[in-house]
Amino acid sequence: MRKTIYNKFDKKAISLLPPVSFSGRIITVLSEQEAEKAVDYLLTSKILGVDTETRPAFHKGETHKVSLLQVANHDTCFLFRLNRIGMCPPIIRLLEDTTVPKIGLSWHDDLLALHRRTAFVPGFFIDLQDIVGLIGIKDLSLQKLYANIFHEKISKRQRLTNWDADVLNDKQQLYASIDAWACVNLYEEISRLMKTKEYDLVEAEEEKTDAGRKQSELSTKS
Numbered sequence: 001m002r003k004t005i006y007n008k009f010d011k012k013a014i015s016l017l018p019p020v021s022f023s024g025r026i027i028t029v030l031s032e033q034e035a036e037k038a039v040d041y042l043l044t045s046k047i048l049g050v051d052t053e054t055r056p057a058f059h060k061g062e063t064h065k066v067s068l069l070q071v072a073n074h075d076t077c078f079l080f081r082l083n084r085i086g087m088c089p090p091i092i093r094l095l096e097d098t099t100v101p102k103i104g105l106s107w108h109d110d111l112l113a114l115h116r117r118t119a120f121v122p123g124f125f126i127d128l129q130d131i132v133g134l135i136g137i138k139d140l141s142l143q144k145l146y147a148n149i150f151h152e153k154i155s156k157r158q159r160l161t162n163w164d165a166d167v168l169n170d171k172q173q174l175y176a177s178i179d180a181w182a183c184v185n186l187y188e189e190i191s192r193l194m195k196t197k198e199y200d201l202v203e204a205e206e207e208k209t210d211a212g213r214k215q216s217e218l219s220t221k222s
Contacts, residue, residue, distance in 0.1 A: 001198065007138050008204040009148040017153040020146065024075040026177045028168065035090040038071075038078045043100055045073040049183030050104045050125070052113060053163040053176055055083075066113045067163035070180040071102070077177035083164050087118035097123040103183040105129060105142050128186055135193050136201040146182055149189055154178060 029035050042048060053068040069080040069091065080091055095114065104110060105128045114120070129140045139145055143154045158175035168176070193199045 003199045005199050006202045007136050009144045014147045014153050020152045020154050022178050026173050027078050029080045032088040039090040039094045048102045049180040050102045051179040052110045055164045056160045070176045072180035092120050096121050103187040
């Protein structure tokens with residue numbers, strides 16, 4: 001199916017889009033034994049989406065370790081509560097795996113944050129920010145990319161909630177799952193568009209700076 005995509009998607013248009021729907025399984029992992037089973041299952045997948053969440057810091061000098069690692073295939077997302085189980089051996093095995101491609105966004109930052117918990121050698125990871133430019137897209141945020149390619153809205157309302165909470169509520173679980181699952185969808189569709197060339201790229205007009213706008217007004221007056 002041929003698509004129209006934009007080099008820069010209008011942020012104002014995102015609010016008008018229908019919300020993303022994820023009807024897959026969401027499984028919270030709270031022990032090393034559960035992590036072992038989850039990783040065994042995930043590594044049978046052909047592709048995985050990955051993301052992390054960290055408790056927000058609202059005060060100068062305040063920092064927190066990564067609270068959550070979410071990993072999804074097409075229909076299931078596992079939420080590894082790192083604040084509860086730490087970087088246990090199964091999780092290290094998953095992160096160091098070189099057989100299954102794991103798709104993230106701005107994943108370099110996530111890797112640095114995970115390294116602050118435990119040292120490991122990163123396996124097979126692909127960052128969406130490294131490939132979207134190949135089809136002419138300049139936006140790098142997950143929300144804009146998904147809106148551009150799928151015309152659906154990913155809500156970011158839960159981003160600054162407490163990811164170290166004793167129990168993650170349903171909205172937090174859904175938010176975290178969508179962020180990982182969306183990476184799979186984006187990678188597969190971007191790969192399809194790169195292969196088939198079935199898209200039309202619309203170049204959005206660059207917003208004028210205040211200086212540029214004033215110069216334009218002066219030119220018009222003169």
